[in-house]
Amino acid sequence: MTEYLQHMINMLILGSTYALLGIGLTLIFGIMRIVNFAHGELYVFGAYFVYFVAVLLGFNFFLSLLFAILAGCLLGALIEVALLRPMRGADIDTTMLIMIGAMIVMQNTEQYVWGGVAKSVSTPFPETPLVIGDFSVSWLRLFVFFAALALIAAAYFLINRTKLGKAMRATFQDRDTAALMGVNIQAIYMATFAIGSSLAAAAGALLGPVYVISPQMGNIASLKAFAVVILGGLGSIGGATIGGFILAFAEEMGAGYVSSGYRDAMGFLLIIAVLLFKPTGLFARSERVG
């Protein structure tokens, strides 16, 4: 029982970051119809950015998290303008190939710049974990959980309560009508990609200090983000949030009770199962955003 509850605590922490990754990806797919293979690379970018600012430049840890999120936002906007804007209207396979190209370039640039040795970031949190009864959880992980929840809440607020969010939802529902109503579609696309990217960078920035940072961690992050999005239904933010926790639950259970080697396989088995039995995802009635 204790073991089970400990798994649940881990699940909540892991799930919150998966949800962040998934929300970013689902926004981009829902609104722009782009399968963003570079999503995991923005996650890695966020992690390395924290390492760069906090460790190499010696800034405050919390400040460097903020910088990483902003940098992710900028990089996302740049990718959108440089690679996706010229190919507007191309079919989904074409943009997918471009994003695969971008993924290869980014991943190997990280490898080139930072080398193959994994980097770690020290944090201002105490080394000794918080112990309540039989459970223990490190302060850092606790912080990651609450920071991720705050960011998820911010994303909700942005989509559902702001003018930009309204324009994004309108674009999702009907691009042409939204344009006729005076929504600047180009700006919405750029904002969407930038926000999605900054959420991925935020997930990387938060998880980077928990684990170690290496250029290859983007591959698995992209695939996990896909899993989360498929679970929740493409385009559904609520679905992505719950999907993140379901994936984390499946992984914790799989690693804890089946075999730790197959931890990463759980997500893919879930994807395959969901797409075969309920292709619209577990939560979306039809494809939607918001």
Added chain:
Amino acid sequence: MKRLLPCIALLALASVPMWLKDPYLLNAFVTTGIFIIAAMSLNLLLGYTGQLSLAHVAFFGIGAYTSALVALGFDVELVGGIRVVHEPWPVWLGFVIAILVSGVCGYIVGKLSFRVRGAYFVIVTISFAEVVRLVALNWVELTQGPLALTSIPPLTLGLPGLGYFDFFSKQSNFYLVLGVVALSYVIINRLVNSRIGRAMVALKENEWLAVSVGIDVTRYLVLAAVVSAAIAGAAGSLYAHYLKIIDPDVFLFLYTVTMVIMVITGGKGTLAGPIVGGLIFGFIPVVARSFASPELQWILYGLFMILIVFLLPQGIVPAIEKWFGVGEEPREPGATKPKLQDVP
């Protein structure tokens, strides 16, 4: 002209081991040839049916592992204490079984994943490839996991009256690979120029319309997946017996990407496309290794891929055909192709 060109190309390539003695370059030819076979099989799906399958490396790897395991033998205990012992079999049998097993896997994956299209299809196929990679990594009893399967014997061929011939040297492997390339070319050529091939192209151009004139979509897509997977399995088997060592890294996503780049660059939906694209991308590392580290080479690959999609979305071969005015059939300019995209 159209028929002569492949024969001239084949003869030109067949002469290579006679004048090229550098083992490094010959090795590059052999591995490039193996990837060209895989890219040709991917082209059947990507180019002719229009489905971007990212599971291709899984069939390649399954072929490699199957072939190696049949030739090496194994001894595993399955769930429930059932022990399966396999004594080593002749290597050529491994090659045949690899093709069969990959084909069967192609059937299963096709049957399951062609229920969805577009982005969903891509993600199902990539998930399948990752699951297979994790199995290869973790089922240590069968695959040795990260320790790799080693000392895989070279492919041998028993000819009646002539005794056994083993493909050990680089020269013999070159001709073996060239033979399989030619054979795959002929098979794919026959397939795409048949009724079946026309049905596949019809599916790619307009799936709704194809369905409405009575083409059984899933049947043709699955057929394409089976043939494609079987050829990829053959390529994997050649790879295993040529390198003589195989580890779970053969399932890496980057290998799928390499095949996709070869097809896209050469020209998807053309017979020569994967060969041209394959030769280009097979030899970029040979040229680039003198001045660029592996990371830089990959950065170049990625940039090249983006550039090709931007500048020559149809690929090199159609561009050349257009240049010389020998295009297969006039392509209607800018025709929009409504697909069943993203309709699960």
